[in-house]
Amino acid sequence: MGSDTRARLLEAAAQLFREQGYAATGLKQITAEAGAPWGSLYHFFPGGKEQLGVETVGHSGARYQRLFDLVYERAEVGADEAVRDMFRLSAEALETSGWADGCPIATVALEAASTSEPLRHACADVFAGWRAATARRFASEGIEPAEDLAVYVFAAFEGALILSRTGHDAGPLRVTADIVARTIRDRRPRSETASGV
Template sequence: MARRTDTRERVVRTAARLFHAQGYHATGLNQVLAEGGAPKGSLYFHFPGGKEQLAAEAVALAGAQLCAELRSALAAEPDPVDALRAVLGLLGAQLLESDFAHGCPIATVALDAGAQSEPIRAACAEVYDSWQRAIAEHLDRPDADELAAVVLATVEGAVLLARTRRDLAPLHAVGARLGVLLGRPTG
């Protein structure tokens, strides 16, 4: 018999995957439960705040997973420009692997439900803040926080364009300009 926490974790993981691909409003609770292999009665037992609570927790999980991948890619390369190019490569590989169905695991939910739900907006903001902190720590310079915000916004926009166009060219363009963005002399 599965432990109670196994069901809860399975539902959060399933919700994260579905919200990522379909958005908040297009993902039904019955679909989450069916694909997560959870009985109907378990939803409000594990998530008394309903779909909104489930979405906030799914966003936090998906965001933490990508943050760990981001930190790993950054740690593997001491040069910030090369490290961020590696991150772009990772994001591009994820887009290709999903046939452009999965872009940023947070953006779909943030755009779909963040304006109507304070818990979901707060969860999305915390994820974006964690990614920005990871980038800023790797930049290690006085203007790191501000520059990390610019880098994050640029990368997030490139992922959206790449997904929409079904083409990695926006990611490649950002990668080609990272040196200029980060103040590396051209030459």
């Protein structure tokens, strides 16, 4: 093993794909950013750019997943508050990065949707993983239908990220978080103590 070149390549690719997208990012730029030699790229990723893309999507997806897990573990208050935190954290990351760090998957997903089946499939897998983890959490709190609500949350999340990033305005993320969190809260099972407004 020895070198971490491969990891640095993945990391650099993740960052660049997130900011600029897949097509606009050149392999030369990735090796430069990673401080990796050109020859190493095809050593570690003999499948070329597409393989690097697929692995990068998986890498970014797993990392983002961990961020969701963190939010869910931390929130003792319930899933609705966890959802709100997830939106809030992303809004902060987006804003402090100068509106650069949006969803690490969405841009590639849209670019690849009709141009690369392996890449599209990798993105679909990531989304499915996020959804499944969230659905488990909802189900464990009796929030049903858990699968549908998880899909709904991620749809609103991804869309709000697009609107906020494009408009350089965290408003959409904030506004959407409020409404979505309320929707989730309203689906919580009745507890013995009133859960009024």
